Amino acid sequence: MKDYTPVMSFGDEVAREYRHLRRGDENSAVEFLGRLAGRGPALELAVGTGRIALPLAARGIRVDGVDISPAMVAQLRATPGGEAISVTIGDFADVPVPGTFRLIYVVWNTLFNLLTQDDQVRCFKNVAEHLTDDGVFAVEAYVPAFLHRLRNDQYAEAEAVLVDEVRLDVLRHDMATQMIEESHVSLSAAGVRLNPVVQRYAWPCELDLMARIAGLRLKQRWGGWKQEPFDSTSGTHVSVYGR
Numbered sequence: 001m002k003d004y005t006p007v008m009s010f011g012d013e014v015a016r017e018y019r020h021l022r023r024g025d026e027n028s029a030v031e032f033l034g035r036l037a038g039r040g041p042a043l044e045l046a047v048g049t050g051r052i053a054l055p056l057a058a059r060g061i062r063v064d065g066v067d068i069s070p071a072m073v074a075q076l077r078a079t080p081g082g083e084a085i086s087v088t089i090g091d092f093a094d095v096p097v098p099g100t101f102r103l104i105y106v107v108w109n110t111l112f113n114l115l116t117q118d119d120q121v122r123c124f125k126n127v128a129e130h131l132t133d134d135g136v137f138a139v140e141a142y143v144p145a146f147l148h149r150l151r152n153d154q155y156a157e158a159e160a161v162l163v164d165e166v167r168l169d170v171l172r173h174d175m176a177t178q179m180i181e182e183s184h185v186s187l188s189a190a191g192v193r194l195n196p197v198v199q200r201y202a203w204p205c206e207l208d209l210m211a212r213i214a215g216l217r218l219k220q221r222w223g224g225w226k227q228e229p230f231d232s233t234s235g236t237h238v239s240v241y242g243r
């Protein structure tokens with residue numbers, strides 16, 4: 001997508017909506033991550049508005065964050081408990097924070113917001129350098145199998161059809177580059193609003209190799225936060241890497 005930069009996807013309007021967005025599996029995610037973190041500290045890459053970091057910190061674990069979007073971090077700061085999370089504004093591929101962590105994690109497919117394989121590999125390497133000896137890196141991401149079922153490598157889906165607004169999700173896939181270009185489009189009397197997002201996806205096995213390059217190994221892989229088995233029907237995976 002020409003002229004796209006990731007921070008475009010997370011401006012003020014999205015950040016305001018995001019602050020209240022819940023997927024419904026947050027308790028299981030926090031339960032799982034809390035067990036991995038032990039006494040901490042933990043670091044969330046792409047912490048956003050704190051959907052996961054805030055309830056994790058509420059369990060008494062120190063949680064730091066990295067995010068590229070000042071708008072998302074402003075919403076985190078405006079939420080009770082947000083002031084306790086130390087956030088560095090920057091690119092999470094760099095892991096631009098001092099110290100080491102018992103747990104570093106990146107959720108909701110956000111590893112794929114790093115748009116090149118090099119950036120994703122760099123992320124794994126930097127994460128490895130910021131883990132304690134017994135520390136782990138947890139990644140939650142989709143399994144790209146659904147892309148094989150697309151017709152002509154694209155789709156347009158009606159997300160909402162209301163009397164005063166239509167919301168569409170429009171997506172194109174390029175298998176050669178492993179890129180997904182997507183836009184959430186709102187049509188209403190107020191005009192047309194676009195929310196573009198681009199991702200470079202990877203299969204779980206590619207992530208495992210990135211981990212190996214960084215000196216880490218796959219320790220656990222689940223089909224979800226409730227430790228569902230990972231198998232050929234899994235749409236998502238929760239993978240845990242360590243030394």
Ligand SMILES: C[S@@+](CC[C@H](N)C(=O)[O-])C[C@H]1O[C@@H](n2cnc3c(N)ncnc32)[C@H](O)[C@@H]1O
Pocket residue numbers: 006007010045046047048049050051052066067068069072090091092093107108110113114
């Ligand atoms: C889908 S949101 C997820 C936020 C949070 N992790 C959650 O689960 O609610 C993606 C977040 O990634 C951040 N982001 C995207 N690319 C980034 C990058 N290269 N470095 C740091 N943050 C990035 C965005 O600003 C946004 O806050």
